[in-house]
Amino acid sequence: MALGQSDDFNDGDDAGWQHLDLSVVRAPAVRTFPDVGLGGYAYRIQSPAPPVPNAGPARAFSYRTNLYDNFYVAVDVLTWDNTLNQAFGFLVRASNIVLSQTTGYILNYDPNQQAGGRGQFQINRVTAEAPEDPESGSTTANISIDPNHRYRFVMIGAASTLTGQIYDFSDLSTPLVTISADDTFYPSGVLGLFNFSRVGAADYTNPNTGKADVTFDNFYASTAAPGSVAFPGTPHPIPDMPQVVNRTPAPRVSFYPYTNGIGFTATTLTTNAINTSAIKLYLNGADVSSGLLTSGTASNVDVVFSGLAPNLAYDARIVLADFSGRTSTNEFTFDTFEEGYFDSPGVKIIEAEDYNYDGGQYQDEPPPSGLNGASQQINGNGVGPGYYDLNGMPGIDYFDYSTSFGSGDRRVSHHGLCGHTGRVNGNRQCRRDQRHDPRKIRLARFARIRSERDRRGRMAELHARLFQCQLPCLSARSLPRRTGRLS
Numbered sequence: 001m002a003l004g005q006s007d008d009f010n011d012g013d014d015a016g017w018q019h020l021d022l023s024v025v026r027a028p029a030v031r032t033f034p035d036v037g038l039g040g041y042a043y044r045i046q047s048p049a050p051p052v053p054n055a056g057p058a059r060a061f062s063y064r065t066n067l068y069d070n071f072y073v074a075v076d077v078l079t080w081d082n083t084l085n086q087a088f089g090f091l092v093r094a095s096n097i098v099l100s101q102t103t104g105y106i107l108n109y110d111p112n113q114q115a116g117g118r119g120q121f122q123i124n125r126v127t128a129e130a131p132e133d134p135e136s137g138s139t140t141a142n143i144s145i146d147p148n149h150r151y152r153f154v155m156i157g158a159a160s161t162l163t164g165q166i167y168d169f170s171d172l173s174t175p176l177v178t179i180s181a182d183d184t185f186y187p188s189g190v191l192g193l194f195n196f197s198r199v200g201a202a203d204y205t206n207p208n209t210g211k212a213d214v215t216f217d218n219f220y221a222s223t224a225a226p227g228s229v230a231f232p233g234t235p236h237p238i239p240d241m242p243q244v245v246n247r248t249p250a251p252r253v254s255f256y257p258y259t260n261g262i263g264f265t266a267t268t269l270t271t272n273a274i275n276t277s278a279i280k281l282y283l284n285g286a287d288v289s290s291g292l293l294t295s296g297t298a299s300n301v302d303v304v305f306s307g308l309a310p311n312l313a314y315d316a317r318i319v320l321a322d323f324s325g326r327t328s329t330n331e332f333t334f335d336t337f338e339e340g341y342f343d344s345p346g347v348k349i350i351e352a353e354d355y356n357y358d359g360g361q362y363q364d365e366p367p368p369s370g371l372n373g374a375s376q377q378i379n380g381n382g383v384g385p386g387y388y389d390l391n392g393m394p395g396i397d398y399f400d401y402s403t404s405f406g407s408g409d410r411r412v413s414h415h416g417l418c419g420h421t422g423r424v425n426g427n428r429q430c431r432r433d434q435r436h437d438p439r440k441i442r443l444a445r446f447a448r449i450r451s452e453r454d455r456r457g458r459m460a461e462l463h464a465r466l467f468q469c470q471l472p473c474l475s476a477r478s479l480p481r482r483t484g485r486l487s
Contacts, residue, residue: 004222005064008237009033009043014062017192020097021060022050029060034215042078042217045088045195049210056129057204058211061091061102063192064221068093072225073191074154076169076217076237077109082147085112085198086212090155091126092162093189102129104189105181107155107164109145110198119144123164123181133372134162137181145176154234156225160184165234170331173233173244174251191221228269236328240272242320244330251332258308258336266301266320273298278321281305283314311341357390 007016012033021029027050033041047058073090080088087108094104106124113120121141124131133139145151145166152167154175160182165175195212203210218237229235229245236243247264249256262281266274279301280289288307296302308314318330341347356362369379369386380388 004220005066006218006220007043008218009041010039012041014043016064017062018065018097019060019062020099020102021047022055022058022099024099025050025052025055027051027055027058031060031062036078036217040217042076042215043193043219044213044215045193047195047197047212049197049205049207051205053201053204055204056100057197057199059194059196060212061094061097061192061194063091063094063097063190065190066221067188068157068191068221068223069188070159070223071157071191071221072154072223073156073219073221074152074234074237075193075219077151077153078215078217079147080111080214081212082111082117084209084212086110086195086214087122087198088195088212088214089153089193090191091194092155092157092191093186094126094192095186095189097190100129103127104186105134105157105162105183106131106194107153107162108194109153109166111144111147112198114142117144118142121164121166121177121179123162123179125183125185127185133374134181134183135185137162137183138179139181141177141179143177151176152234152237160187167234170329171251172229172236173247173330173332175232175234178232193219235269238326240268240270240322241326242266242268242274242322242328244318244320244328247318247330247332249332249334251334253334254337255339256334256336258310258312261304261306261308262316263302263304264318264330265296266303266318268299268322271299272322274301275321275323276301278319278327279303280317280319282317282319283308284312285315308336310336310338312336356393357387359393363387 005016007014014031014033019029019031021027023029027048030044030046030048032044032046034044036042043062045060045062047060049058050056071092073092075090077088080086087106087110089106089108091102092105092107094102096103104126106122106126108122108124109119110122111117111119113122119142121143123134123137123139125134126132143166145168150169152169152172154165154167156163161180162183163178163180165178167175193216195214197204197210197212199206199210220237226235229243233245243266244264245267248260248262266276266279268274276294279292279294280287281292281303282288288305291305291307293304293306294301313335314333316332316334319327320330321327363385366386367379367384369384369388370377371388372378377383377388379386381390
């Protein structure tokens with residue numbers, strides 16, 4: 001079994017990689033190496049639409065020949081064509097690599113898995129190039145990522161357990177999403193990168209929509225995850241790059257004690273030194289770096305900040321640099337609210353129903369629902385609990401047509417908590433009275449929802465956190481949970 005391979009593509013080629021694509025029907029993938037600055041190159045794979053429909057959809061696979069059973073594989077995803085109905089990611093434990101015969105597993109992101117440009121992250125078993133559901137596990141996650149951001153995809157195989165993660169480069173300390181599957185069909189095989197088009201058969205040959213296009217960088221494969229960064233973080237793929245590790249608070253933490261402050265270690269994971277005078281901390285856009293206290297060694301600098309205030313929502317940004325001028329940024333959000341603060345006069349509690357259907361009905365703790373790989377319905381309308389195939393009903397909860405804070409038509413249903421002064425298009429409008437002056441109401445960008453029935457048995461209480469904006473109401477929507485599969 002293999003010990004490990006890596007490729008940063010900075011030599012401008014993919015020597016050592018094997019290829020599978022539609023060359024047999026004169027539609028070979030185009031593999032190029034775009035310049036990403038500082039002397040580095042990336043790996044772009046463009047799969048054109050085939051000239052004949054019986055070739056199947058556009059697709060390409062680049063792989064190493066080393067065999068793995070247990071494995072750790074990671075790669076940067078720099079950009080992709082977000083308008084295409086495509087999938088891209090890893091093909092792992094692959095064997096019999098021939099058109100219409102390849103087997104293994106794929107970890108894939110689909111930017112247009114669902115209507116409206118909604119993405120999905122998946123793990124699938126592949127048999128004869130056809131996707132199948134793994135035997136068990138939380139194998140999908142609805143998530144839409146930004147083609148203008150840089151991400152790190154990670155997949156781990158430990159015996160029959162497969163785990164997939166996506167990290168945003170703005171915070172390598174915690175993944176944006178984690179999914180897992182358990183499957184015993186394929187215990188070993190090769191690892192590689194792929195893309196393919198997800199269009200229907202009628203569009204296989206369409207040169208505009210029937211193609212796939214993604215750019216990767218910094219491929220790394222081994223038999224085990226690197227131990228240089230504590231779980232759940234992942235190391236920066238570029239050697240000697242400054243990185244934030246061991247940070248508190250974790251991202252998206254609510255009710256964080258402000259007295260605990262912010263703490264982290266600035267490291268390069270090597271002997272390369274951190275430029276301590278260049279360490280910066282910004283909170284809600286303000287530079288508070290003068291309040292940083294540092295200690296430790298030149299390549300592992302411990303940093304503490306003790307100037308947090310209570311009952312605030314924070315956007316935090318840490319900037320690090322070494323003496324050669326390489327920089328990295330760590331961004332995260334958290335708040336320092338205290339439970340008792342929500343009982344104070346300056347805070348409003350807004351109630352909003354869960355997902356509304358059938359005149360305002362909802363479900364407590366609905367399970368995931370949707371269609372599996374065989375297009376069989378799992379839960380949902382007519383089968384069991386769940387929101388799949390239940391049409392939402394607008395106008396039950398408060399909603400807001402405005403596109404910016406402090407503007408637009410703010411509306412509530414008759415269940416809203418705002419004062420009323422008549423109706424706007426059938427909906428009651430918030431009144432700016434003395435008791436609930438909107439200029440004194442500060443609401444959060446993020447909300448902590450605690451399901452709780454009221455005397456009507458159908459309301460969920462939404463505790464809004466503070467945010468410095470002039471909003472008389474908080475627009476809160478709970479969308480139905482749906483699952484989807486690769487097709």
